[in-house]
Amino acid sequence: MGIRATDITKRFGDFLALQDVSLVVPSGGLTALLGPSGGGKSTLLRIIAGLEYPDSGAVEIEGVHATWLPPRKRNVGFVFQHYAAFKHLSVYRNVAFGLEIRRRPKAEIKARVHELLELVHLENFADRLPSQLSGGQRQRMALARALAVQPEVLLLDEPFGALDAQVRKELRDWLRRLHDEVNVTTIFVTHDQEEALEVSDEIVVINHGRIEQVGSPTELYDNPANDFVMRFLGPVTSLGGRLIRPHDIEMLPGPAPDAIPATLTQLVRVGHEVRAELVAGESRPWVNLTRGQAEELQLSPDAAVWLRPHPRASTLPAPDRA
Amino acid sequence: MIRWTLRLIAVGYVLALVGLPVVTVCRSTFSHGWAPFAQALGNPDLLSAAELGVGVAAISVLVNTVFGVGIAILLVRYRFPGRRLLDAAIDLPVSISPVVVGVALILVYGRTGWFGGWLERHGIQIIFATPALVLATVIVALPLVVREVVPVLAEAGTDQDQAAQSLGANGLQRFARITLPTIRWALAYGVVLSLARSLGEFGAVRVVSGSVAGQSQTLTLFVNANYQEFGPEAEQAAFTAAFLLMLASVAFIVVIAWLRPKEHS
Numbered sequence: 380m381g382i383r384a385t386d387i388t389k390r391f392g393d394f395l396a397l398q399d400v401s402l403v404v405p406s407g408g409l410t411a412l413l414g415p416s417g418g419g420k421s422t423l424l425r426i427i428a429g430l431e432y433p434d435s436g437a438v439e440i441e442g443v444h445a446t447w448l449p450p451r452k453r454n455v456g457f458v459f460q461h462y463a464a465f466k467h468l469s470v471y472r473n474v475a476f477g478l479e480i481r482r483r484p485k486a487e488i489k490a491r492v493h494e495l496l497e498l499v500h501l502e503n504f505a506d507r508l509p510s511q512l513s514g515g516q517r518q519r520m521a522l523a524r525a526l527a528v529q530p531e532v533l534l535l536d537e538p539f540g541a542l543d544a545q546v547r548k549e550l551r552d553w554l555r556r557l558h559d560e561v562n563v564t565t566i567f568v569t570h571d572q573e574e575a576l577e578v579s580d581e582i583v584v585i586n587h588g589r590i591e592q593v594g595s596p597t598e599l600y601d602n603p604a605n606d607f608v609m610r611f612l613g614p615v616t617s618l619g620g621r622l623i624r625p626h627d628i629e630m631l632p633g634p635a636p637d638a639i640p641a642t643l644t645q646l647v648r649v650g651h652e653v654r655a656e657l658v659a660g661e662s663r664p665w666v667n668l669t670r671g672q673a674e675e676l677q678l679s680p681d682a683a684v685w686l687r688p689h690p691r692a693s694t695l696p697a698p699d700r701a
Numbered sequence: 702m703i704r705w706t707l708r709l710i711a712v713g714y715v716l717a718l719v720g721l722p723v724v725t726v727c728r729s730t731f732s733h734g735w736a737p738f739a740q741a742l743g744n745p746d747l748l749s750a751a752e753l754g755v756g757v758a759a760i761s762v763l764v765n766t767v768f769g770v771g772i773a774i775l776l777v778r779y780r781f782p783g784r785r786l787l788d789a790a791i792d793l794p795v796s797i798s799p800v801v802v803g804v805a806l807i808l809v810y811g812r813t814g815w816f817g818g819w820l821e822r823h824g825i826q827i828i829f830a831t832p833a834l835v836l837a838t839v840i841v842a843l844p845l846v847v848r849e850v851v852p853v854l855a856e857a858g859t860d861q862d863q864a865a866q867s868l869g870a871n872g873l874q875r876f877a878r879i880t881l882p883t884i885r886w887a888l889a890y891g892v893v894l895s896l897a898r899s900l901g902e903f904g905a906v907r908v909v910s911g912s913v914a915g916q917s918q919t920l921t922l923f924v925n926a927n928y929q930e931f932g933p934e935a936e937q938a939a940f941t942a943a944f945l946l947m948l949a950s951v952a953f954i955v956v957i958a959w960l961r962p963k964e965h966s
Contacts, residue, residue, distance in 0.1 A: 428867060429866075429867075430863050450863070450866040450867045451866050451867065451868070451870060451871060453867075456867065457863070457864065457867040459860050459863070459864060461860060462860075463861050463863065463864040464861075465861055465864070465865075465878075465879060466857075466861070466883070467882040467883065468882075476865065476870075476878075477868035477869055480868060480869045480870050480874060521864075524868070525867070525868075528868060528869065
């Protein structure tokens with residue numbers, strides 16, 4: 380059953396944060412709410428958690444009407460971007476917090492906390508204060524704390540947003556493995572399309588308070604519903620009046636059926652890839668090539684080439700401005 | 702050279718303003734040795750004044766702690782019409798002379814004041830009695846706890862509170878387990894400041910007390926009353942009480958100095 384949000388609308392003063400948003404998140408999945416900042420994704424997450432209340436609409440969590448329930452009665456675990464660690468409590472007491480509130484027996488709390496600290500690889504840090512941990516460790520502690528009370532739903536608000544790139548990538552892989560182990564229905568908010576594509580089972584693209592598209596990472600990448608989704612999920616260029624991914628363009632040394640003539644203006648090497656910038660009539664497409672392809676074509680500035688979409692490339696009509 | 706001159710000026714300034722008076726009070730208190738001091742300590746009026754002064758200060762600090770924390774939470778966590786007015790009003794006691802506070806209290810609760818008639822008919826005396834002393838002291842020390850707690854609360858934000866909410870904690874549990882530990886050092890600092898201010902309050906209390914020895918005299922009023930009387934006995938009593946007040950101040954300064962660094966860790 381999972382989570383069902385129906386016709387959620389939320390305003391902050393004059394700002395319309397969410398507009399008639401409806402969403403079903405299946406049980407046990409790992410779902411990403413993806414979109415630019417200010418698009419409403421965090422607001423939707425906080426409404427599901429009960430940290431905000433919608434102006435209209437309904438929230439159902441595992442079959443329970445939860446729209447007006449306070450957060451503490453929703454059985455939801457929440458992880459904040461800036462960890463929200465209880466600064467005056469040790470790592471152990473942080474993780475034990477929810478269990479202490481529920482007045483579980485001491486022995487049970489101890490066993491459960493140690494089990495969780497092991498799960499998040501912090502078993503040697505039980506007596507530290509949060510201020511003695513790194514950002515990544517703090518966030519893992521926050522995750523253990525949220526999982527301690529065995530929530531039906533785990534909600535993460537930009538969980539890796541405050542971490543540096545390296546730690547971010549590690550934690551991302553780790554979250555995926557953790558989810559496969561614990562299997563709790565999980566929703567996380569991110570504005571990083573790579574993070575969403577790599578980690579999640581399902582992506583919900585949210586922009587301007589509306590859902591643009593819902594689907595698996597492959598579906599969204601290959602069949603974006605509109606140019607916003609296409610642009611947000613990866614690089615986009617235009618060819619012959621259509622939007623296309625730059626790696627979906629074939630570059631040919633001579634004329635061919637359906638191919639458009641173009642002139643090379645610049646070649647830029649970016650690591651193992653080569654970015655070729657061209658002029659084709661009115662438009663200025665760019666093409667992503669591998670180093671091998673670029674060498675094979677023996678490209679030089681001002682070279683004449685022919686461009687056409689790959690046979691299985693997905694394209695969208697380009698909006699007028701492009 | 703300049704550094705030494707500056708240091709000398711600073712030390713001299715503090716000595717002249719604080720050191721000399723302190724030394725004078727000490728010398729005058731013990732100018733005839735321990736015996737008159739010990740005798741003055743047995744003065745029933747002084748004991749009663751000390752009791753009343755400490756009692757009034759204790760109640761005021763309690764009231765200001767409870768309401769101070771409440772007002773601080775209100776100011777930091779909630780947005781409501783009139784919030785900025787409340788914020789400004791909290792600081793009013795700092796800028797108004799305590800004497801004005803005392804006069805204002807008489808205008809409200811005195812016999813001819815707004816509530817005077819009603820209070821008299823119901824046999825409740827506020828002015829020239831302990832309630833007025835407490836009221837005056839509460840008002841004068843009002844901002845101290847609030848101003849210490851507000852910045853700490855604001856800096857802590859609401860994330861921890863929301864995390865505790867999602868972990869199942871109700872309002873009382875969140876206050877006891879999250880908010881209170883977060884503000885504890887600031888609160889302790891504010892309480893000590895309030896205690897010092899309350900014990901030393903003179904102006905507002907002077908206006909509303911009537912200063913009847915053994916009845917409505919606090920320590921500061923006792924000092925004033927006895928100093929203005931003639932005779933070596935009264936003088937000794939005044940200096941003894943002043944010495945006690947000073948002793949309390951020194952104790953507070955030590956506690957404050959000890960609390961201060963922890964506040965920032």
